[in-house]
Amino acid sequence: QVQLQESGPGLVKPSGTLSLTCAVSGGxxxxxxxxxxxxxxxxxxxxxxxxxxxxxxxNYNPSLKSRVTISVDKSKNQFSLKLSSVTxxxxxxxxxxxxxxxxSYSHFDxxxxxxxxxxxx
Amino acid sequence: SSELTQDPAVSVALxxxxxxxxxxDSLRSYYASxxxxxxxxxxxxxxxxxxxxxxxxxxxxxxxxSGNTASLTITGAQAEDEADYYCNSRDSSGNHxxxxxxxTKLTVL
Numbered sequence: 001q002v003q004l005q006e007s008g009p010g011l012v013k014p015s016g017t018l019s020l021t022c023a024v025s026g027g028x029x030x031x032x033x034x035x036x037x038x039x040x041x042x043x044x045x046x047x048x049x050x051x052x053x054x055x056x057x058x059n060y061n062p063s064l065k066s067r068v069t070i071s072v073d074k075s076k077n078q079f080s081l082k083l084s085s086v087t088x089x090x091x092x093x094x095x096x097x098x099x100x101x102x103x104s105y106s107h108f109d110x111x112x113x114x115x116x117x118x119x120x121x
Numbered sequence: 122s123s124e125l126t127q128d129p130a131v132s133v134a135l136x137x138x139x140x141x142x143x144x145x146d147s148l149r150s151y152y153a154s155x156x157x158x159x160x161x162x163x164x165x166x167x168x169x170x171x172x173x174x175x176x177x178x179x180x181x182x183x184x185x186x187s188g189n190t191a192s193l194t195i196t197g198a199q200a201e202d203e204a205d206y207y208c209n210s211r212d213s214s215g216n217h218x219x220x221x222x223x224x225t226k227l228t229v230l
Contacts, residue, residue, distance in 0.1 A: 059216070095163055107169035
């Protein structure tokens with residue numbers, strides 16, 4: 001059973017950089033899956049942030065692309081999110097998830113529990 | 122704005138059937154996946170692909186697709202099905218980026 005666990009600061013100052021890590025257990029991050037970040041502002045819907053393959057290939061949401069970096073650390077079986085120049089609008093629960101992506105099929109089969117990140121001074 | 126459009130809210134009487142829809146051009150090329158989210162919890166995959174249910178998801182949940190519209194049907198809705206439901210697919214730009222619908226709040230009466 002694959003498990004994902006987010007970790008990182010719960011409070012980030014405006015204009016700072018949000019940094020989160022997702023630890024993967026019960027499976028290898030080098031498997032044939034993509035690994036994704038999704039966020040959800042309080043009371044709002046889900047927003048796809050981006051994803052990474054173990055090779056280092058990435059895809060990003062165009063609305064966040066200039067501020068987002070997703071990286072992978074195969075030695076630690078984890079992947080990370082950095083979001084720069086944050087504002088209050090980036091306050092959200094951040095989820096990491098495993099993506100099965102093949103041809104016309106795409107779905108998130110395992111999710112972390114989510115971590116709330118608040119942007120405030 | 123989302124490239125996948127969902128009705129914000131739908132209601133269903135206990136034991137009846139309800140259909141939640143998701144519209145978008147990309148659904149002509151990609152299958153939708155569907156997620157159930159209850160307050161304070163992470164989303165849970167309920168339907169993926171043509172009409173596949175992960176282990177543990179009741180068979181009252183089913184999926185279908187026609188043209189640019191994907192549907193999630195709950196046949197015999199239960200009180201515990203009250204939740205937010207999100208569709209997900211890839212975008213229509215050709216870059217294969219992820220996109221979620223705005224979500225549908227399902228109320229079981």
